[in-house]
Amino acid sequence: MENMMQGVMNKVKTWARINSPWAIHYNSGSCNGCDIEILATLTPRFDVERFGIKLQGSPRHADVLICTGPVTLQSRDRLVRIYNQMPEPKFVVAVGSCGISGGVFQGCYNVVGDISEVIPVNVYIPGCPPRPEAIIHGVVELLKSLQP
Amino acid sequence: MEPKTAPEKFIVPIGPQHPALKEPGHFEFTVEGEVVTNATARLGFVHRGMEKGAENRTWIQDLYLMERVCGICSHVHALAFALGVEKLAGVQAPPRAQAIRELVSELERIHSHLLWLGVAAHEGGFDTLFMFSWRDRETVMDLLETISGNRVNYSANVLGGVKIDISEKQADAIRKGMDFLEERTKHYLKVVTEDETFLGRTRNIGVMTFEQADFLGAIGPTGRASGVKRDVRVDSPYTAYNDFPVKLVTHTHGDLEARFIVRIQELYESYRLVRELVDKMPTGDLTVRVPRRIPEGEVISRVEAPRGELLYFLKSNGSDTPERVKVRTPSLCNWSSVLVTAVGHNLADMPMILAGIDPCFSCNDRIVTVNRKTDSTQMDWEDLRQYGIEYYK
Ligand code: SF4
Numbered sequence: 001m002e003n004m005m006q007g008v009m010n011k012v013k014t015w016a017r018i019n020s021p022w023a024i025h026y027n028s029g030s031c032n033g034c035d036i037e038i039l040a041t042l043t044p045r046f047d048v049e050r051f052g053i054k055l056q057g058s059p060r061h062a063d064v065l066i067c068t069g070p071v072t073l074q075s076r077d078r079l080v081r082i083y084n085q086m087p088e089p090k091f092v093v094a095v096g097s098c099g100i101s102g103g104v105f106q107g108c109y110n111v112v113g114d115i116s117e118v119i120p121v122n123v124y125i126p127g128c129p130p131r132p133e134a135i136i137h138g139v140v141e142l143l144k145s146l147q148p
Numbered sequence: 149m150e151p152k153t154a155p156e157k158f159i160v161p162i163g164p165q166h167p168a169l170k171e172p173g174h175f176e177f178t179v180e181g182e183v184v185t186n187a188t189a190r191l192g193f194v195h196r197g198m199e200k201g202a203e204n205r206t207w208i209q210d211l212y213l214m215e216r217v218c219g220i221c222s223h224v225h226a227l228a229f230a231l232g233v234e235k236l237a238g239v240q241a242p243p244r245a246q247a248i249r250e251l252v253s254e255l256e257r258i259h260s261h262l263l264w265l266g267v268a269a270h271e272g273g274f275d276t277l278f279m280f281s282w283r284d285r286e287t288v289m290d291l292l293e294t295i296s297g298n299r300v301n302y303s304a305n306v307l308g309g310v311k312i313d314i315s316e317k318q319a320d321a322i323r324k325g326m327d328f329l330e331e332r333t334k335h336y337l338k339v340v341t342e343d344e345t346f347l348g349r350t351r352n353i354g355v356m357t358f359e360q361a362d363f364l365g366a367i368g369p370t371g372r373a374s375g376v377k378r379d380v381r382v383d384s385p386y387t388a389y390n391d392f393p394v395k396l397v398t399h400t401h402g403d404l405e406a407r408f409i410v411r412i413q414e415l416y417e418s419y420r421l422v423r424e425l426v427d428k429m430p431t432g433d434l435t436v437r438v439p440r441r442i443p444e445g446e447v448i449s450r451v452e453a454p455r456g457e458l459l460y461f462l463k464s465n466g467s468d469t470p471e472r473v474k475v476r477t478p479s480l481c482n483w484s485s486v487l488v489t490a491v492g493h494n495l496a497d498m499p500m501i502l503a504g505i506d507p508c509f510s511c512n513d514r515i516v517t518v519n520r521k522t523d524s525t526q527m528d529w530e531d532l533r534q535y536g537i538e539y540y541k
Contacts, residue, residue: 030194
């Protein structure tokens with residue numbers, strides 16, 4: 001009986017998570033290009049909110065962390081802290097070539113490297129910057145992969 | 149806890165990750181009640197060490213690195229760099245290339261100002277205007293995409309010219325886009341000058357007098373809103389600004405409203421200029437040859453970015469990599485103006501005042517300024533580098 005209840009609860013939770021993930025955005029050293037494209041996904045032409053995705057402020061309310069840019073030495077600790085503050089289960093989306101490999105900033109002295117060197121990443125979205133459509137596609141792919 | 153008799157200062161930290169900030173920066177506002185009495189900023193979260201990185205790459209690779217100093221004004225960075233290298237090499241791009249460079253600069257200014265209008269309105273709690281202006285901004289993004297193939301970081305420049313051409317069909321699309329945007333901009337000007345609730349948040353807020361602006365070295369639209377007549381496009385025209393001049397837009401009030409008005413009127417100037425450019429585009433080649441090894445020398449190249457004057461210093465030792473690249477971006481010059489105008493305002497006005505200068509963190513994060521009442525340290529690039537290496541050892 002207990003197990004059954006648990007099973008039902010889990011199903012409800014997954015359903016809720018897939019239908020309305022809340023996202024938080026952190027820029028750990030990007031050039032801005034990716035960030036304005038993420039912001040553009042919220043605006044009327046693209047409108048991610050139709051998938052129930054909401055961008056909001058506090059890491060403690062977020063399911064998805066959307067990261068842009070290479071990780072600089074200064075923002076590394078912040079990024080880890082934000083990640084740790086998020087409740088389980090959490091997912092990370094790395095947006096842009098910089099987040100995937102360090103991009104053009106590879107080898108600069110203040111750059112640690114790509115995002116996966118600091119925190120685990122679930123979805124990568126390539127492009128410099130990726131188009132808003134690509135960002136939406138990436139997030140939707142993430143949601144699909146959560147589908148039981 | 150012991151009750152304290154002396155009035156206690158309360159410090160509100162904001163950032164680096166904060167809903168009101170789209171990019172990481174850290175601010176501390178000292179408040180008494182609701183009123184801000186002191187403000188300090190800590191920047192440098194996006195410091196990547198690009199200037200040093202540029203020294204390890206060739207001139208051609210650097211063009212693409214420099215374009216990524218900032219994603220919002222990417223074209224002007226590449227342009228300033230290309231102009232400097234061309235000056236060092238003693239060549240000049242052909243007239244058509246110069247005109248296309250100016251055209252892309254102006255389109256970029258339009259996209260940047262519309263972006264700013266939206267973000268500033270959002271900080272003021274006016275999300276409808278944010279959505280509207282970003283919807284209309286897509287028009288100019290589409291234009292940039294049709295002519296260059298990318299929405300951001302267009303890579304229009306190569307050393308010695310441009311790599312994109314404007315066809316008749318594209319010119320038509322640009323004209324149509326400008327007509328649409330001009331109509332919309334009229335509406336925005338009306339909103340920011342007549343809407344009561346909006347004026348309540350902008351009129352007489354964050355006032356910076358001409359003297360203050362001049363003293364603090366405010367540049368770009370922030371300075372021009374306080375009556376500082378400074379615009380590189382007018383003062384020392386580059387690319388095709390000699391043949392296609394731009395009118396200086398200034399305002400005298402120096403408050404947030406004036407900053408809105410100046411930027412919106414600059415939009416009109418840009419629309420006019422873009423139309424003129426596509427109508428009277430000179431014909432001819434797009435590039436000239438630039439040697440791989442750049443002759444020894446030093447050069448300063450200045451351009452007007454959407455946020456103000458952008459300065460590049462380049463030093464070559466005759467090889468195919470630069471010896472020194474120094475970038476000074478407009479946002480850095482305008483920071484001090486925020487910290488001064490913030491004092492005496494309500495805490496709730498801070499996001500608007502911050503957004504008022506259109507700050508761009510990825511641009512200015514190459515220097516750290518710790519600005520407290522008692523001690524003030526400034527670290528130059530070498531110290532910063534040493535500090536960074538020591539700190540993270
Ligand atoms: S991927 Fe490109 S646009 Fe995105 S942060 Fe990196 S350089 Fe900028």
